[in-house]
Each structure stands twice: as structure tokens, then as C-alpha cells.
Amino acid sequence: MVHATQIAGWARRAGACVLHLAHGGLLAAGIVGVLIFAAGRLETAPVGFEDAALGSAHAAPLAQAPVAPAPVAVVDEPSLSKEMLRVRDWIARRYNVSTVALEPVLAAAETAGRGVGIDPLLIVAVMAVESRFNPFAESQMGAQGLMQVIPRFHMDKLAADEGGEALFDPEVNVRVGTQVLYEGLRRYGSMQAALQYYGGALSDPEAAYARKVMAIKQRLVTAAGRRPAAAGA
Structure with missing residues (x-):
């Protein structure tokens, strides 16, 4: 009877431990899932105002097509002997x-x-x-x-x-x-x-x-x- 009672206590403690570990695993898995979801949202979200400003200040400027210089007016000068x-x-x-x-x-x-x-x-x-x-x-x-x-x-x-x-x-x-x-x-x-x-x-x-x-x-x-x-x- 004593042995049966001790075995039952060990079983309860083992079950509680397993249950605790299971809850912890679920919690960890949930946290990991939230992080993965958030990361995916950040990758697909549009760039905000602050991000755009930071990019314009620090990123290399986009290459622009060369602009032709404005034509210079030619003025006929009087021709003197x-x-x-x-x-x-x-x-x-x-x-x-x-x-x-x-x-x-x-x-x-x-x-x-x-x-x-x-x-x-x-x-x-x-x-x-x-x-x-x-x-x-x-x-x-x-x-x-x-x-x-x-x-x-x-x-x-x-x-x-x-x-x-x-x-x-x-x-x-x-x-x-x-x-x-x-x-x-x-x-x-x-x-x-x-x-x-x-x-x-x-x-x-x-x-x-x-x-x-x-x-x-x-x-x-x-x-x-x-x-x-x-x-x-």
C-alpha cells in the first residue's frame, strides 16, 4: 500500500513536470511563431516616411541622364578695319x-x-x-x-x-x-x-x-x- 502510494505520488509529480514542459514548449512555439509572423509583415510592409528620408540621405543617388548645356547665344560683333x-x-x-x-x-x-x-x-x-x-x-x-x-x-x-x-x-x-x-x-x-x-x-x-x-x-x-x-x- 505504501509502495502504491509512493508510486502514485511520483507519477503525479512526473505528470506535472511533463505538463509544465509541454506548456513551456507551447509558449515558446507561440513566441517563435509571432516573431516569424512579424518578420514577414515587416518584409512586405511599405517603407514609411522616416525610412524613406533615411534612404534618401544615405543611399547612393540614382544615376541621372546627362543634361545637355543650354545653347549660348552668339552675338555678332561689329567688324572694324x-x-x-x-x-x-x-x-x-x-x-x-x-x-x-x-x-x-x-x-x-x-x-x-x-x-x-x-x-x-x-x-x-x-x-x-x-x-x-x-x-x-x-x-x-x-x-x-x-x-x-x-x-x-x-x-x-x-x-x-x-x-x-x-x-x-x-x-x-x-x-x-x-x-x-x-x-x-x-x-x-x-x-x-x-x-x-x-x-x-x-x-x-x-x-x-x-x-x-x-x-x-x-x-x-x-x-x-x-x-x-x-x-x-
């Missing part, structure tokens, strides 16, 4: 004018002079006397621009779309001023008379205006490295 380039530099020093501002002015003088057969240096000399190369000069008589053209007297020399204000455009002013000088040459037959006509001083027996312009022209001829032309050219 070698003589006029030397004249440009002399004027810049003598009159304190930028060479950049002078280039289109001198190019216009070369173009206009060749068009009517007048020495471009004479046209430049008129500019020096009239405005000292100030394209916005305006006299009390209303003469405007580089060659001090009075609009009301020479509207016929402007294009249909060019009003009086157009004479402040250096290229327009030089073109019109040269035409006025050429008009005087055709009308009076000599450059001295043409210059006196241009300066509004035809009645001056001393021809002071023409002599002043020609004196400047001779300086320009020297600056250009050209041999002086005959008087009256």
Missing part, C-alpha cells in the same frame, strides 16, 4: 569713352561712309566736334545724338517706322548725319562747303566749322596710321 581699331583706342583715351560703346558707332561710320563715298574718319571727326561721342546729346536747338541732327529738318531721311527719338540710336544717327553731309557735298561741290552747310555756317568766310572738323580728322588719320590725304579730301 585695322585703321578704325587704332582710331577706337585713340578716341577711348582722348575722350574717356568705352571701347565697347565706340565699336558699333565706328562700324556705323565705316558702313555709312563707304555707302556714299565719304571718308569714315571725316564722319568720326564730325561726331567728335558735335557731341564728343555722346549718343544722347541734345542741343538747345533740338539737335540730337552723335552727329547732332535736327529731326524737323531731316525727317525725309528717316524710315517710316523711325520717329524723332530714333536719332538717339547711334546707327540711325550716323546714317542720317552722313546723308546730310553727302547732301551738302552734292549741293555745294566741295567738302569744305559741305561741312559749313552741315554746321549751319555757310555765310562764315573763315569756314571755322570746317577747319575745326578737318583738324580733328588729321589727328584721326595719324592715330589710324594712315598717310594724311590731300587738303579738302
Whole structure:
């Protein structure tokens, strides 16, 4: 009877131990299962805001297609003769004018002079006397621009779309001023008379205006490295 009771006690304790181990195993298995399930969910879950930010800061940047550089606008620069380039530099020093501002002015003088057969240096000399190369000069008589053209007297020399204000455009002013000088040459037959006509001083027996312009022209001829032309050219 005693032995039977002891055996029964051992059996109960063994059963309890087995049951405890079984519960522990089930608990462990459950924990493992939860972890496996959670891991699977993490692998398939979308990346959150913080993850995306971390990735953008630390991950290597994605390769991008090369971007073609923007095209550079090509601006045609005025083409000056070698003589006029030397004249440009002399004027810049003598009159304190930028060479950049002078280039289109001198190019216009070369173009206009060749068009009517007048020495471009004479046209430049008129500019020096009239405005000292100030394209916005305006006299009390209303003469405007580089060659001090009075609009009301020479509207016929402007294009249909060019009003009086157009004479402040250096290229327009030089073109019109040269035409006025050429008009005087055709009308009076000599450059001295043409210059006196241009300066509004035809009645001056001393021809002071023409002599002043020609004196400047001779300086320009020297600056250009050209041999002086005959008087009256």
C-alpha cells in the first residue's frame, strides 16, 4: 500500500513536470511563431516616411541622364578695319569713352561712309566736334545724338517706322548725319562747303566749322596710321 502510494505520488509529480514542459514548449512555439509572423509583415510592409528620408540621405543617388548645356547665344560683333581699331583706342583715351560703346558707332561710320563715298574718319571727326561721342546729346536747338541732327529738318531721311527719338540710336544717327553731309557735298561741290552747310555756317568766310572738323580728322588719320590725304579730301 505504501509502495502504491509512493508510486502514485511520483507519477503525479512526473505528470506535472511533463505538463509544465509541454506548456513551456507551447509558449515558446507561440513566441517563435509571432516573431516569424512579424518578420514577414515587416518584409512586405511599405517603407514609411522616416525610412524613406533615411534612404534618401544615405543611399547612393540614382544615376541621372546627362543634361545637355543650354545653347549660348552668339552675338555678332561689329567688324572694324585695322585703321578704325587704332582710331577706337585713340578716341577711348582722348575722350574717356568705352571701347565697347565706340565699336558699333565706328562700324556705323565705316558702313555709312563707304555707302556714299565719304571718308569714315571725316564722319568720326564730325561726331567728335558735335557731341564728343555722346549718343544722347541734345542741343538747345533740338539737335540730337552723335552727329547732332535736327529731326524737323531731316525727317525725309528717316524710315517710316523711325520717329524723332530714333536719332538717339547711334546707327540711325550716323546714317542720317552722313546723308546730310553727302547732301551738302552734292549741293555745294566741295567738302569744305559741305561741312559749313552741315554746321549751319555757310555765310562764315573763315569756314571755322570746317577747319575745326578737318583738324580733328588729321589727328584721326595719324592715330589710324594712315598717310594724311590731300587738303579738302
